[in-house]
Amino acid sequence: MPIKVKIPGPLQKLTGDKPEVVCDNCKNINDIIDSLDKQFPGIKDRLCENGKVRRFVNVYVNGEDIRFGNGVDTAVKDNDEVSFIPAIAGG
Numbered sequence: 001m002p003i004k005v006k007i008p009g010p011l012q013k014l015t016g017d018k019p020e021v022v023c024d025n026c027k028n029i030n031d032i033i034d035s036l037d038k039q040f041p042g043i044k045d046r047l048c049e050n051g052k053v054r055r056f057v058n059v060y061v062n063g064e065d066i067r068f069g070n071g072v073d074t075a076v077k078d079n080d081e082v083s084f085i086p087a088i089a090g091g
Helices: 009-015 028-041 043-047
Strands: 003-006 020-021 057-061 081-086
Touching: 003 028, 009 043, 020 028, 028 043
Parallel strands: 003 081
Antiparallel strands: 003 020, 057 081
């Protein structure tokens, strides 16, 4: 089974308005990002800067924040759910 990836509203224009896409044969978040960019060119530039996930983009694997794990090296497996959530700030 593939890995489900939740796409935030602001990036759905890059995925043809799909709120969820799938990635196959990925071992970690880096692989997920590369797979997304192959499927939807340009999405990596919106998620990453200088080879790292942008600081205002939160990434979760099955609800767990990757910042408290192995970052972009966090392992993924079939049936996992990955979410990219943009941080919201205001005042």
